Amino acid sequence: MDSSKSDYYENFGRIQGILMYKDFLKYWSDVETFQARPDDIVIATYPKSGTTWISEIVDMIYKEGDVEKCKDAIFNRIPFLECRKEDMLNGVKQLKQMESPRIVKTHLSPELLPVSFWEKKCKMIYLCRNAKDVAVSYYYFFLMVPVHPNPGTFSEFVEKFMDGQVPYGSWYKHTQSWWEKRNDSQLLFLFYEDMKEDIRKEVIKLIHFLGRKPSETLVDKIIQHTTFQEMKKNPFTNYTILPEEFMNQKVHSFMRKGISGDWKNHFTVALNEKFDMHYEQQMKGSTLKLRTEI
Template sequence: MDNKLDYMRRELVDIQGVPLFWSMVEAWSQVESFESRPDDLLISTYPKSGTTWVSEIVDLIYNNGDTEKCKRDAIYNRVPFMEFIVPGISNGVEDLKRMQSPRLVKTHLPVQLLPSSFWKNKCKMIYVARNAKDVVVSYYYFYKMAKIHPDPGTWEEFLDKFMTGKVAFGSWYDHVKGWWEKRKDYRILYLFYEDMKEDPKREIQKLLKFLEKDLPEETVNKIIYHSSFDVMKQNPSANYTTVPDFDMDHSVSPFMRKGISGDWKNKFTVAQYERFEEDYEKKMRGSTLKFRSEI
């Protein structure tokens, strides 16, 4: 593959004011016209909010807890990333077209950019939200290891970019609020990363109810075990170690880094924390959405 370095560390390009990878923008008509199917299940998150975690849980639910079936392929092939298109390397839209129903579809798009067929077909959707301070820390390390992103710069510089929405998939604040509002009108199960860490069984029961699935308790316990951070971190079909080093350099930072709540305390200075909180309060004012920064 001669062009493997051509797409690395390139600047983001805006679509309707949302910064995305240049290759997605070039292929935007494919994304926009994506044809969902009524039995598709959409898994939507802002990056670094538990996407792979909930994807693995749902794939386990769909396969009645059969862990061997869930090792049939890497998670990014079992749950294709719809809008992720890089010429000659990946095309989520085409991958999904080839998949049999029922499909699991991953997206990081804010509500206003989601292909309209999902709303038209009234697809079920799961949204997972995570507190902003843990997201920005995780995103910083992800930017460093996943080279399709622009260079993150210093932690201080990246924190500024995050606060102003100048990162891939745009403003965290707009993203979580947009999906929160949309849940009033569509079949959206809105989950919180912190709740999943605190009581995975309770949150998996919510998923089962939403998906109208009934599994015996022993299967649920098996799903909890196999979707735990430590087990997934060791699972090549879930931990992204099958991605080539030139794309994701796990020696810089593993894809599955810590998987905890409250890690932001190890990264934020007092001054950064105070500035962030003041800005956060302004941006989230008026929203009924409430987050926990630790559990």
């Protein structure tokens, strides 16, 4: 293995064969043994799939559209379950100290999600985004978060992405394993592209799933507060509160474009053809269909 390859894996380890941040793995037993409460809500996504957007919407539903109650960093209101950086960031600790009902953020696949969430029949929301846009967003995330190695060129990174050599492993396995649970009454499976196309319809769907009653006023407030433009300038959702050592927004902002179809600005014709062929192999037999543009 040459030095560039070993450098790439320096801050990563594996859990059940899936690439993961070493800092998270150091305390993995805390994650595995985490005790869910029956009224917990789990927001699960593969990284860079609209996690912050869906999280803010769900929190606004719980806060009944009161923007004032959302004035704290999103990672405090909705702790990141498996996130751990010594004592500075500790999702498990944050969640244990929270009053119910808790909203839990995770990027874990169903197999890695603490078993107590399944046993307590907690409601779960999974947001899925097309693989090409995820790859683009993940590439930029690698560039701005110092724990990541240099991703190389975009096409080099896409190769790693296709091979599942990124934190949380294969996008194909992750999305399909959650898709297989879509008929479970405790899970709501949503698509990023549907949210971009008709946010009102998806917000109403979420409100119903969470056992609330939608009112026009509430839906309007949520839609207004969670537009990309609003969230990009909101210090409680744009991650500017985090120190530079965790997220360097001088490289570029955490909230970059928030659109569907940006992959067209990054994939060459050759890379796109290669990706499509690989995608077809990986998704063979799957009923999960995604739109790559709206």
